[in-house]
Amino acid sequence: MTAPADTAVSPDARQLLRRARPFAIGAVALVLAGLLLAVLNSGESGALHPRASVPQGSRAVAELLEERGVTTTLATTAAEAADALGPDSTLLVARPEALTPTARDTLRRAAAEAATRTVLVAPGPEATAAFAPRVTVAPPVEAEERPPRCAWPTAERAGEARVGGYRYALPEGTTDAADCYPAGGTATLATVPTPTGETVLLGSPDILTNDRLDEAGNASLALQLLGAHPRLVWYLPSGEEAPAADEQRSVTDLLPPGWRWAALQLGIAAALAAFWRARRLGPVVTEPLPVTVPAAETVEGRARLYHRAHARTQAADALRAATRARLAPVVGVTRADTHHPEALPPAVAAHTRATAAETHALLFGPAPEDDRALVRLADALDALERRVTEQPPAPEPRTDPTTGEEPRP
Numbered sequence: 051m052t053a054p055a056d057t058a059v060s061p062d063a064r065q066l067l068r069r070a071r072p073f074a075i076g077a078v079a080l081v082l083a084g085l086l087l088a089v090l091n092s093g094e095s096g097a098l099h100p101r102a103s104v105p106q107g108s109r110a111v112a113e114l115l116e117e118r119g120v121t122t123t124l125a126t127t128a129a130e131a132a133d134a135l136g137p138d139s140t141l142l143v144a145r146p147e148a149l150t151p152t153a154r155d156t157l158r159r160a161a162a163e164a165a166t167r168t169v170l171v172a173p174g175p176e177a178t179a180a181f182a183p184r185v186t187v188a189p190p191v192e193a194e195e196r197p198p199r200c201a202w203p204t205a206e207r208a209g210e211a212r213v214g215g216y217r218y219a220l221p222e223g224t225t226d227a228a229d230c231y232p233a234g235g236t237a238t239l240a241t242v243p244t245p246t247g248e249t250v251l252l253g254s255p256d257i258l259t260n261d262r263l264d265e266a267g268n269a270s271l272a273l274q275l276l277g278a279h280p281r282l283v284w285y286l287p288s289g290e291e292a293p294a295a296d297e298q299r300s301v302t303d304l305l306p307p308g309w310r311w312a313a314l315q316l317g318i319a320a321a322l323a324a325f326w327r328a329r330r331l332g333p334v335v336t337e338p339l340p341v342t343v344p345a346a347e348t349v350e351g352r353a354r355l356y357h358r359a360h361a362r363t364q365a366a367d368a369l370r371a372a373t374r375a376r377l378a379p380v381v382g383v384t385r386a387d388t389h390h391p392e393a394l395p396p397a398v399a400a401h402t403r404a405t406a407a408e409t410h411a412l413l414f415g416p417a418p419e420d421d422r423a424l425v426r427l428a429d430a431l432d433a434l435e436r437r438v439t440e441q442p443p444a445p446e447p448r449t450d451p452t453t454g455e456e457p458r459p
Contacts, residue, residue: 098144098171098255100124100284105261111272115282118273122282128153131285132160139281141168144255146177148287154180157285165246169275171255172215181249182242184224188217191233193254195266202228202241208271212262213238215254250275362424363417370413373431380438402437409434 096102100112100122112122125131128149135141141161143149149157158181161168170177175187193214198205205211205228217236220227229237231253238253252275257268276282356365371389378388381401387393395410402409412434418424 096286098258099286103260106259108258108260110260110263111258111269111276112284114269114273115277118277120277120280120282122284125283125285126288128156128285128287131283132156134281134283135160135164135166136281137164137166138279139164139166139283140276140279141166141283142276142285143168143170143173143177144284144286146170146173146181149177149180151180153287162244162246167248167250167275167278168244169250169252171252171258173251174216178216178218178251182218182240182251184221185240185242185251186219186221188219188234188236190215190253191217191238193256196231196233196238198230199232200228200230200237202230204274205230205239205271208267208274210266211268211271212256212265213252213254214256216251217253218251357421362419362421366417366424366427369428369431373435374413376435377438398434398438402434404434 096104097106099107099109101107101109101124103109115122123134125134131141141157141164143157146154154177157168168181170181173181173187178185178187191214193212195210195212196214197210198208200206211231213231214233215238217233217238218229218240219236220229220240220242224242226243228239228241230240231238240251242249242251256262257272263269263272353365356362374388374394377383377398378385378394381394381397383394383397391410391414395413396406398413399406399409404412412427412430418427
């Protein structure tokens with residue numbers, strides 16, 4: 051007789067490695083991605099960043115200003131920029147169009163109180179209306195080297211410079227203002243006086259970037275615009291500054307009205323189609339299964355699921371409940387008392403040589419601690435069931451058919 055094959059109760063090392071391989075690959079990929087991002091972001095980077103050495107950064111002009119005794123303070127929020135401003139300072143707003151209305155108001159009040167020069171880099175219509183309400187913004191043009199063509203001393207000393215971008219038209223009759231480097235008759239650099247200082251509108255950022263600073267008079271113009279005071283507050287807006295509560299808008303507010311009406315029409319059409327195609331639910335109809343699965347395969351499949359989920363407690367409960375259900379009618383226990391821990395164990399023990407306590411521990415005991423203990427429990431339950439159900443019947447007394455008495459030996 052062939053001995054049964056050993057039952058695998060726990061995965062071996064090879065199975066564990068195979069299961070852990072996807073998680074290990076994912077962890078290594080995350081680590082490599084983190085290292086790559088750390089290398090890429092190890093230094094300051096970004097357009098118009100005073101510490102970035104990339105072509106679109108502005109580290110070169112910041113170092114030149116430092117050599118001339120100008121201290122540059124980097125601010126990422128409007129509150130930081132307002133706190134850093136003082137009487138002898140210049141405010142540079144690198145991305146004025148990214149400001150919220152609250153941030154614009156904060157900067158405008160702080161600049162007015164500090165009596166400083168405010169330099170706006172490529173301000174569009176909204177930013178220009180906030181800082182220089184009377185100036186009209188014209189469509190942008192390509193940046194190129196242009197002569198100043200104005201009487202502003204700063205532009206005259208710098209000479210030709212690479213400017214362009216937005217263009218600004220000053221109102222008629224404006225005094226103490228300058229419109230320089232015109233393109234198509236409209237200035238690409240303009241200065242507007244304020245009650246306490248002045249606002250400079252620079253149409254494009256080319257004169258501040260590392261790759262263009264050494265061209266023409268870009269360096270001279272940049273140093274004069276930003277180095278008029280011993281302190282420079284370089285405000286570079288970032289995502290840390292959230293809009294105020296009254297400025298926040300939901301996703302539906304950002305959608306155009308046409309999209310909302312289209313979504314409403316599609317919803318109505320879908321509801322009408324569902325109402326048209328809906329059918330009343332009828333009685334439940336049984337259908338034959340397309341495939342008959344053998345009981346052995348069902349048991350093996352459920353066992354594999356239990357093993358994969360490490361559900362030893364549930365597996366032990368299922369084995370004990372099935373054994374109790376089969377033993378109860380054999381030992382004369384009613385169905386109501388089949389799973390009663392005080393009724394079934396004594397009846398089963400009476401048909402075996404085991405004690406009631408041993409039978410109770412086997413049929414109602416604690417869950418096994420590991421897979422091997424679960425296998426031992428299954429073997430013990432099978433052995434118990436065999437002892438109860440396979441007991442030899444009691445010998446029938448032999449009687450004489452004529453007298454009805456047992457024959458004497």
